[in-house]
Amino acid sequence: MKTFEVPVIYRSPLISAIKNKRKEQDRMKKDFTPTVLDLGAVRILLARHFGFCYGVENAIEIAFRTIEENPDKRIFLLSEMIHNPHVNNDLLSRGVQFLMDTSGRQLIPWEQLKAADVVIIPAFGTTLEIEAKLTSLGIIPLQYNTTCPFVERVWNKAGQIGQKDYTVIVHGKPGHEETRATFSHSQAGTPTVVVKDISEARLLADFITGTQPASLFYERFKGQYSTGFDVVQHLQRVGVVNQTTMLATETQAIADYIRDVMQQHYQLTPATIHERFADTRDTLCYATNDNQSAVTGMLQQPADLAIVVGGYNSSNTSHLVELCEARLPTYFISSEEKILSRAAILHYDFHHKQELQSNTFLPEQGPVSILLTSGASCPDALVEGVIRKIARFYNAEEKLEAAI
Numbered sequence: 001m002k003t004f005e006v007p008v009i010y011r012s013p014l015i016s017a018i019k020n021k022r023k024e025q026d027r028m029k030k031d032f033t034p035t036v037l038d039l040g041a042v043r044i045l046l047a048r049h050f051g052f053c054y055g056v057e058n059a060i061e062i063a064f065r066t067i068e069e070n071p072d073k074r075i076f077l078l079s080e081m082i083h084n085p086h087v088n089n090d091l092l093s094r095g096v097q098f099l100m101d102t103s104g105r106q107l108i109p110w111e112q113l114k115a116a117d118v119v120i121i122p123a124f125g126t127t128l129e130i131e132a133k134l135t136s137l138g139i140i141p142l143q144y145n146t147t148c149p150f151v152e153r154v155w156n157k158a159g160q161i162g163q164k165d166y167t168v169i170v171h172g173k174p175g176h177e178e179t180r181a182t183f184s185h186s187q188a189g190t191p192t193v194v195v196k197d198i199s200e201a202r203l204l205a206d207f208i209t210g211t212q213p214a215s216l217f218y219e220r221f222k223g224q225y226s227t228g229f230d231v232v233q234h235l236q237r238v239g240v241v242n243q244t245t246m247l248a249t250e251t252q253a254i255a256d257y258i259r260d261v262m263q264q265h266y267q268l269t270p271a272t273i274h275e276r277f278a279d280t281r282d283t284l285c286y287a288t289n290d291n292q293s294a295v296t297g298m299l300q301q302p303a304d305l306a307i308v309v310g311g312y313n314s315s316n317t318s319h320l321v322e323l324c325e326a327r328l329p330t331y332f333i334s335s336e337e338k339i340l341s342r343a344a345i346l347h348y349d350f351h352h353k354q355e356l357q358s359n360t361f362l363p364e365q366g367p368v369s370i371l372l373t374s375g376a377s378c379p380d381a382l383v384e385g386v387i388r389k390i391a392r393f394y395n396a397e398e399k400l401e402a403a404i
């Protein structure tokens with residue numbers, strides 16, 4: 001896979017060495033067991049795959065190069081480039097300005113942009129409406145484009161099934177930048193509706209089968225269907241695509257469920273199901289699959305707790321947390337700064353969108369086993385910071401250096 005020039009501050013010699021060694025030993029990526037850092041009183045089990053993915057490194061390389069090559073220009077990002085506060089703050093500190101927040105709320109009015117300005121499209125991609133807006137302001141919309149190719153692959157898939165007259169069901173978070181972009185690209189070619197989870201997929205199925213009155217659809221899916229969507233006409237042939245970072249098991253469950261509903265409702269067989277249901281397989285990206293499989297592999301090991309490092313608004317990171325917290329106490333932190341002491345930690349509850357403090361973080365009695373992973377937008381340097389801080393609590397710095 002292509003390698004990128006990423007600022008050295010985001011790298012970690014420790015993590016790079018571990019990743020390179022695992023890659024050499026397992027080129028086909030079949031082994032999802034964690035790497036064990038045995039520091040005596042504490043064992044840290046590092047997931048097989050974590051940290052910066054292809055799309056994030058690509059976006060960082062383009063953004064930093066753009067800043068370097070345009071010292072005299074004003075540089076804007078449509079919104080956060082990726083969901084990591086450290087990377088976004090670094091860009092802000094270099095003079096980059098965000099035009100919108102992650103929910104699409106305008107921070108800087110369009111009217112303030114000039115044709116000579118540089119506008120960078122984030123890794124999530126953007127909507128056709130925003131591209132048109134930039135064009136109307138004299139700005140070439142895709143000149144500085146960091147849209148991840150795996151996101152574009154979803155748009156292409158939606159386009160392909162749309163051309164065959166299937167309606168596109170997008171499994172994604174309706175407010176997420178990527179899902180908004182996918183929705184926009186998809187609806188340009190075919191009727192499109194967004195479902196955020198399996199319960200919304202069940203609700204949609206009620207409209208497919210006519211169990212619920214059609215008029216209710218427009219209320220229940222408000223803001224999630226394309227202009228002119230006809231609930232009676234447009235749910236007769238469907239296909240499912242996903243936001244690239246959803247939980248793999250849920251994505252599979254939704255696609256299987258909708259296919260079963262179509263099969264039963266229209267009395268189809270496996271040989272004729274394609275008449276009503278497009279086989280898209282899932283459109284999750286490789287990093288989502290690898291990172292979630294690595295967490296599943298890591299969870300096979302006995303451990304006392306798990307730590308997941310990443311931006312609090314990062315979708316892919318929150319799904320790693322979801323997997324871990326189903327099995328053991330899990331702390332979602334943005335960096336080692338959140339670890340206040342051996343007992344106290346500030347961590348994010350993404351279900352209720354609030355940061356909490358726990359005062360029973362590391363068990364008093366050892367030895368302690370900790371599972372550790374991070375999201376696809378999290379610099380490895382932050383994970384190393386967490387490892388070093390924990391090693392200090394157990395006076396294991398020398399052992400860590402020896403391990404390095």
Ligand code: SF4
Nearest residue numbers: 053055148150244285
């Ligand atoms: S998580 Fe996947 S889709 Fe998102 S930027 Fe990374 S590789 Fe691309």
